[in-house]
Amino acid sequence: MxxxxxxxxxxxxxxxxxxxxxxxxxxxxxxxxxxxxxxxxxxxxxxxxxxxxxxxxxxxxxxGYVNIYLLLADIYLKNFDWENAVHECQRVIQIDKKSIDAHRILGVVYYNREQYDLAKEALENTLTLAPDDKVARELLEKIEEKTRE
The missing domain is CATH 1.25.40.10 (Tetratricopeptide repeat domain)
Known part of the structure:
Protein backbone atom coordinates (compact mmCIF):
# COMPACT_ATOMS: atom_id res chain seq x y z
CA MET A 1 0.00 0.00 0.00
CA GLY A 64 -6.30 -15.38 -13.93
CA TYR A 65 -5.55 -11.77 -12.94
CA VAL A 66 -6.64 -9.90 -16.06
CA ASN A 67 -4.72 -6.71 -15.27
CA ILE A 68 -1.44 -8.58 -15.83
CA TYR A 69 -2.56 -9.57 -19.32
CA LEU A 70 -3.93 -6.10 -20.08
CA LEU A 71 -0.69 -4.41 -19.05
CA LEU A 72 1.24 -6.82 -21.25
CA ALA A 73 -1.14 -6.15 -24.15
CA ASP A 74 -0.62 -2.42 -23.71
CA ILE A 75 3.16 -2.85 -23.68
CA TYR A 76 2.95 -4.93 -26.86
CA LEU A 77 0.68 -2.33 -28.44
CA LYS A 78 3.20 0.42 -27.73
CA ASN A 79 5.96 -1.75 -29.21
CA PHE A 80 3.92 -2.55 -32.36
CA ASP A 81 3.96 -6.25 -31.42
CA TRP A 82 0.48 -6.84 -32.80
CA GLU A 83 0.43 -10.62 -32.52
CA ASN A 84 1.27 -10.70 -28.83
CA ALA A 85 -1.11 -7.83 -28.09
CA VAL A 86 -3.95 -9.79 -29.71
CA HIS A 87 -2.96 -12.93 -27.80
CA GLU A 88 -3.06 -11.15 -24.43
CA CYS A 89 -6.41 -9.50 -25.21
CA GLN A 90 -7.88 -12.84 -26.20
CA ARG A 91 -6.71 -14.28 -22.86
CA VAL A 92 -8.49 -11.47 -21.06
CA ILE A 93 -11.71 -11.96 -23.02
CA GLN A 94 -11.68 -15.68 -22.18
CA ILE A 95 -11.64 -14.69 -18.51
CA ASP A 96 -13.85 -11.60 -18.74
CA LYS A 97 -15.94 -11.16 -21.89
CA LYS A 98 -16.90 -7.66 -20.70
CA SER A 99 -13.39 -6.25 -20.54
CA ILE A 100 -13.67 -2.85 -22.17
CA ASP A 101 -9.90 -2.44 -22.29
CA ALA A 102 -9.32 -5.77 -24.04
CA HIS A 103 -11.91 -5.01 -26.74
CA ARG A 104 -10.54 -1.47 -27.22
CA ILE A 105 -6.92 -2.65 -27.51
CA LEU A 106 -8.01 -5.32 -30.02
CA GLY A 107 -9.75 -2.61 -32.03
CA VAL A 108 -6.62 -0.47 -32.06
CA VAL A 109 -4.41 -3.40 -33.04
CA TYR A 110 -6.69 -4.51 -35.86
CA TYR A 111 -7.00 -0.92 -37.07
CA ASN A 112 -3.21 -0.61 -37.21
CA ARG A 113 -3.00 -3.91 -39.08
CA GLU A 114 -5.61 -2.59 -41.52
CA GLN A 115 -7.96 -5.42 -40.60
CA TYR A 116 -10.92 -3.09 -40.57
CA ASP A 117 -13.69 -5.68 -40.23
CA LEU A 118 -12.07 -7.13 -37.10
CA ALA A 119 -11.33 -3.64 -35.79
CA LYS A 120 -14.93 -2.59 -36.31
CA GLU A 121 -16.22 -5.65 -34.47
CA ALA A 122 -13.89 -5.09 -31.50
CA LEU A 123 -14.69 -1.39 -31.32
CA GLU A 124 -18.43 -2.03 -31.52
CA ASN A 125 -18.02 -4.47 -28.62
CA THR A 126 -16.22 -1.69 -26.75
CA LEU A 127 -19.09 0.72 -27.36
CA THR A 128 -21.66 -1.86 -26.31
CA LEU A 129 -19.88 -2.04 -22.96
CA ALA A 130 -18.91 1.66 -22.75
CA PRO A 131 -21.10 3.81 -25.04
CA ASP A 132 -19.09 6.97 -24.31
CA ASP A 133 -15.67 5.53 -25.18
CA LYS A 134 -14.03 8.27 -27.25
CA VAL A 135 -11.18 6.15 -28.61
CA ALA A 136 -13.60 3.56 -29.98
CA ARG A 137 -15.85 6.20 -31.53
CA GLU A 138 -12.95 8.03 -33.19
CA LEU A 139 -11.47 4.85 -34.63
CA LEU A 140 -14.84 3.71 -35.93
CA GLU A 141 -15.17 7.05 -37.73
CA LYS A 142 -11.70 6.59 -39.25
CA ILE A 143 -12.64 3.08 -40.37
CA GLU A 144 -15.79 4.43 -42.03
CA GLU A 145 -13.68 7.02 -43.90
CA LYS A 146 -11.11 4.45 -45.01
CA THR A 147 -13.70 1.93 -46.18
CA ARG A 148 -15.52 4.61 -48.19
CA GLU A 149 -12.34 5.44 -50.13
Missing amino acids: LALFIKKKQQYDEAVRYSQKAVSLAPENPIYTHNLAGEYVDLQQHDRAETLLREFNMAYPEH
Whole structure:
Protein backbone atom coordinates (compact mmCIF):
# COMPACT_ATOMS: atom_id res chain seq x y z
CA MET A 1 0.00 0.00 0.00
CA LEU A 2 2.88 2.32 0.73
CA ALA A 3 4.20 1.86 -2.82
CA LEU A 4 0.85 2.93 -4.26
CA PHE A 5 0.75 6.02 -2.04
CA ILE A 6 4.29 6.95 -3.06
CA LYS A 7 3.47 6.35 -6.73
CA LYS A 8 0.57 8.80 -6.49
CA LYS A 9 3.13 11.36 -5.38
CA GLN A 10 5.04 10.51 -8.60
CA GLN A 11 8.07 9.24 -6.71
CA TYR A 12 8.45 6.23 -8.99
CA ASP A 13 11.95 5.11 -8.01
CA GLU A 14 10.95 4.90 -4.36
CA ALA A 15 7.67 3.19 -5.26
CA VAL A 16 9.67 0.58 -7.19
CA ARG A 17 11.73 -0.22 -4.11
CA TYR A 18 8.62 -0.83 -2.00
CA SER A 19 6.94 -2.87 -4.73
CA GLN A 20 10.07 -4.97 -5.20
CA LYS A 21 9.97 -5.71 -1.47
CA ALA A 22 6.29 -6.71 -1.70
CA VAL A 23 7.03 -9.02 -4.63
CA SER A 24 9.95 -10.60 -2.78
CA LEU A 25 7.70 -11.28 0.24
CA ALA A 26 4.77 -12.66 -1.82
CA PRO A 27 5.99 -13.56 -5.32
CA GLU A 28 2.74 -15.40 -6.09
CA ASN A 29 0.62 -12.27 -5.60
CA PRO A 30 -0.34 -10.93 -9.04
CA ILE A 31 -1.33 -7.53 -7.68
CA TYR A 32 2.17 -6.84 -6.37
CA THR A 33 3.72 -7.93 -9.66
CA HIS A 34 1.25 -5.82 -11.64
CA ASN A 35 1.99 -2.78 -9.49
CA LEU A 36 5.75 -3.20 -9.90
CA ALA A 37 5.44 -3.65 -13.66
CA GLY A 38 3.23 -0.56 -13.83
CA GLU A 39 5.90 1.43 -12.05
CA TYR A 40 8.49 0.22 -14.56
CA VAL A 41 6.17 1.42 -17.33
CA ASP A 42 5.89 4.80 -15.61
CA LEU A 43 9.70 4.94 -15.66
CA GLN A 44 9.69 4.05 -19.40
CA GLN A 45 11.31 0.68 -18.61
CA HIS A 46 8.96 -1.31 -20.84
CA ASP A 47 11.38 -4.19 -21.41
CA ARG A 48 11.79 -4.68 -17.69
CA ALA A 49 8.02 -4.59 -17.15
CA GLU A 50 7.44 -7.06 -19.98
CA THR A 51 10.05 -9.47 -18.62
CA LEU A 52 8.59 -9.30 -15.12
CA LEU A 53 5.07 -9.99 -16.37
CA ARG A 54 6.10 -12.80 -18.69
CA GLU A 55 8.10 -14.48 -15.94
CA PHE A 56 5.15 -14.18 -13.59
CA ASN A 57 2.84 -15.75 -16.19
CA MET A 58 5.27 -18.63 -16.67
CA ALA A 59 5.61 -19.20 -12.92
CA TYR A 60 1.87 -18.90 -12.21
CA PRO A 61 0.08 -19.80 -15.46
CA GLU A 62 -3.35 -20.16 -13.82
CA HIS A 63 -3.38 -16.85 -11.94
CA GLY A 64 -6.30 -15.38 -13.93
CA TYR A 65 -5.55 -11.77 -12.94
CA VAL A 66 -6.64 -9.90 -16.06
CA ASN A 67 -4.72 -6.71 -15.27
CA ILE A 68 -1.44 -8.58 -15.83
CA TYR A 69 -2.56 -9.57 -19.32
CA LEU A 70 -3.93 -6.10 -20.08
CA LEU A 71 -0.69 -4.41 -19.05
CA LEU A 72 1.24 -6.82 -21.25
CA ALA A 73 -1.14 -6.15 -24.15
CA ASP A 74 -0.62 -2.42 -23.71
CA ILE A 75 3.16 -2.85 -23.68
CA TYR A 76 2.95 -4.93 -26.86
CA LEU A 77 0.68 -2.33 -28.44
CA LYS A 78 3.20 0.42 -27.73
CA ASN A 79 5.96 -1.75 -29.21
CA PHE A 80 3.92 -2.55 -32.36
CA ASP A 81 3.96 -6.25 -31.42
CA TRP A 82 0.48 -6.84 -32.80
CA GLU A 83 0.43 -10.62 -32.52
CA ASN A 84 1.27 -10.70 -28.83
CA ALA A 85 -1.11 -7.83 -28.09
CA VAL A 86 -3.95 -9.79 -29.71
CA HIS A 87 -2.96 -12.93 -27.80
CA GLU A 88 -3.06 -11.15 -24.43
CA CYS A 89 -6.41 -9.50 -25.21
CA GLN A 90 -7.88 -12.84 -26.20
CA ARG A 91 -6.71 -14.28 -22.86
CA VAL A 92 -8.49 -11.47 -21.06
CA ILE A 93 -11.71 -11.96 -23.02
CA GLN A 94 -11.68 -15.68 -22.18
CA ILE A 95 -11.64 -14.69 -18.51
CA ASP A 96 -13.85 -11.60 -18.74
CA LYS A 97 -15.94 -11.16 -21.89
CA LYS A 98 -16.90 -7.66 -20.70
CA SER A 99 -13.39 -6.25 -20.54
CA ILE A 100 -13.67 -2.85 -22.17
CA ASP A 101 -9.90 -2.44 -22.29
CA ALA A 102 -9.32 -5.77 -24.04
CA HIS A 103 -11.91 -5.01 -26.74
CA ARG A 104 -10.54 -1.47 -27.22
CA ILE A 105 -6.92 -2.65 -27.51
CA LEU A 106 -8.01 -5.32 -30.02
CA GLY A 107 -9.75 -2.61 -32.03
CA VAL A 108 -6.62 -0.47 -32.06
CA VAL A 109 -4.41 -3.40 -33.04
CA TYR A 110 -6.69 -4.51 -35.86
CA TYR A 111 -7.00 -0.92 -37.07
CA ASN A 112 -3.21 -0.61 -37.21
CA ARG A 113 -3.00 -3.91 -39.08
CA GLU A 114 -5.61 -2.59 -41.52
CA GLN A 115 -7.96 -5.42 -40.60
CA TYR A 116 -10.92 -3.09 -40.57
CA ASP A 117 -13.69 -5.68 -40.23
CA LEU A 118 -12.07 -7.13 -37.10
CA ALA A 119 -11.33 -3.64 -35.79
CA LYS A 120 -14.93 -2.59 -36.31
CA GLU A 121 -16.22 -5.65 -34.47
CA ALA A 122 -13.89 -5.09 -31.50
CA LEU A 123 -14.69 -1.39 -31.32
CA GLU A 124 -18.43 -2.03 -31.52
CA ASN A 125 -18.02 -4.47 -28.62
CA THR A 126 -16.22 -1.69 -26.75
CA LEU A 127 -19.09 0.72 -27.36
CA THR A 128 -21.66 -1.86 -26.31
CA LEU A 129 -19.88 -2.04 -22.96
CA ALA A 130 -18.91 1.66 -22.75
CA PRO A 131 -21.10 3.81 -25.04
CA ASP A 132 -19.09 6.97 -24.31
CA ASP A 133 -15.67 5.53 -25.18
CA LYS A 134 -14.03 8.27 -27.25
CA VAL A 135 -11.18 6.15 -28.61
CA ALA A 136 -13.60 3.56 -29.98
CA ARG A 137 -15.85 6.20 -31.53
CA GLU A 138 -12.95 8.03 -33.19
CA LEU A 139 -11.47 4.85 -34.63
CA LEU A 140 -14.84 3.71 -35.93
CA GLU A 141 -15.17 7.05 -37.73
CA LYS A 142 -11.70 6.59 -39.25
CA ILE A 143 -12.64 3.08 -40.37
CA GLU A 144 -15.79 4.43 -42.03
CA GLU A 145 -13.68 7.02 -43.90
CA LYS A 146 -11.11 4.45 -45.01
CA THR A 147 -13.70 1.93 -46.18
CA ARG A 148 -15.52 4.61 -48.19
CA GLU A 149 -12.34 5.44 -50.13
